[in-house]
Amino acid sequence: MFGGRFQHVCEQCFHQSPRKVSLTDLCQSHPRPVPLLAHIITDSTRKQCHAIRPMPYAPHVRMCAHSSRGFLCREENGHCPNAHSEVELAVWKVEQKYGLTRSAIQDDTGENIGFYCRLCLVSASTQESFEAHCSSLEHGRILAxxxxxxxxxxxxxxxxxxxxxxxxxxxxxxxxxxxxxxxxxxxxxxxxxxxxxxxxxxxxxxxxxxxxxxxxxxxxQHSSSDNPVLSEEGEVIEGIKVICDSPLEIKSEQKPVKKDWNFTVHSKGLTICSEEL
Ligand SMILES: [Zn+2]
Ligand SMILES: [Zn+2]
Ligand SMILES: [Zn+2]
Ligand SMILES: [Zn+2]
Known part of the structure; x- marks a missing residue:
């Protein structure tokens, strides 16, 4: 009825930030992955991955009002008692009516999807490409x-x-x-x-x-320290080192003053840009 595949994914990976979709057998981060049933539809550009959470104890199961109106439900990680996708609702209904065994609908083969943006239904295999997605115009447009x-x-x-x-x-x-x-x-x-x-x-x-x-x-903005973003020594932001070729403060008797500073930004051992201000 829905196409796609039903597979068990690692629940810990699925609930981490950013979200990751790894099959339970293929998870490399968790020694004992907790299986979570998920429904995965992949086409060339979009990947839809919906968790099929355990059926809630309710006489009538229904769609979450947030999800059906285009909102992302903030209680996605299990606390919302209502379905977040048509497929989750359908599975719950069948379970309620016929006592479906979940292992019966699980598919055998599958592949890891990797980092997953549930806003855009896009995935990325590496942290770097995922960062690039989150900085993309498309992601920004969907966000807005x-x-x-x-x-x-x-x-x-x-x-x-x-x-x-x-x-x-x-x-x-x-x-x-x-x-x-x-x-x-x-x-x-x-x-x-x-x-x-x-x-x-x-x-x-x-x-x-x-x-x-x-x-x-x-x-x-949320940091309590008064650390400046730029500093002549050390790492102010984790993994990032900004080096300036001359002191940041200058004193001068006459105005106006023209002065060039050269900043070099190092990230994880790799120089990403060098800018003249
Ligand atoms: Zn995992
Ligand atoms: Zn909800
Ligand atoms: Zn996105
Ligand atoms: Zn007007």
Whole structure:
């Protein structure tokens, strides 16, 4: 009915950040992987991997309201009592009705999918290529709920925290460029899009799916120390060393002063860029 394969994946890998999809037999990180049934559909560009969690003890199983409205449910790791995919719901229903044995639907062959972005349904075999995905334009667009669904109205204005309705849409001088909604429907759509994007951001932060730059920014904002990002000595950010060729502070009697600093950024023994400021 759904195509794809049912396979047991390592639960520990599946719930780590970032998420990883490894078959229980092929997991190299956990000596005793806990099996979690998953449904995997692969085509050339997208990989869908849905966990089929144990059936909840409820008289009626139903879809999670978050998942069905395009939100990512934050209780994905087992606590939400509702299904997060059509296939999970279908398996639960069959289990409830006919007492299905899960091993009967499991497929024998399969391959490791690797690091998995459940926002974009994209996988990567190495940490580096996964980082690259998380920094990609497409990932950013999906994060901002731009390509999640087909929207009927204009894109909401950038960096909007609250959406407003235009007082006079029919004679508005800003036309298509107006930062306020031109109809009640447009306003409702904007509110939904802002909500989805905010929810996705939370999930992305919790599951380490943000781009490397955003993660550094977040770590820096949340760090309690007053460490400067740039320092003449040592590693301020783990794995990264920034070296400057001359002192960061200069004193001068006359103004204006022109001064060049050369920064070299080393990451894990590899020089990634050298910039002149
Ligand atoms: Zn594992
Ligand atoms: Zn849920
Ligand atoms: Zn992604
Ligand atoms: Zn307007």
């Amino acid at each position: 709920a731009d390509s999640l669904q087909v929207w009927n109205h204009r894109d909401p204005p950038d960096r909007m925290k609250r959406c407003f309705i235009c007082e006079n849409p029919s004679q508005c001088i800003y036309g298509e460029g107006c930062e306020k909604a031109h109809s009640q429907e447009e306003l409702q759509e904007w509110i939904l899009r802002v909500k989805i994007s905010r929810r996705n951001k939370q999930v992305v932060e919790e599951e380490s799916l943000q781009s490397y730059r955003d993660r550094l920014m977040q770590e820096y």
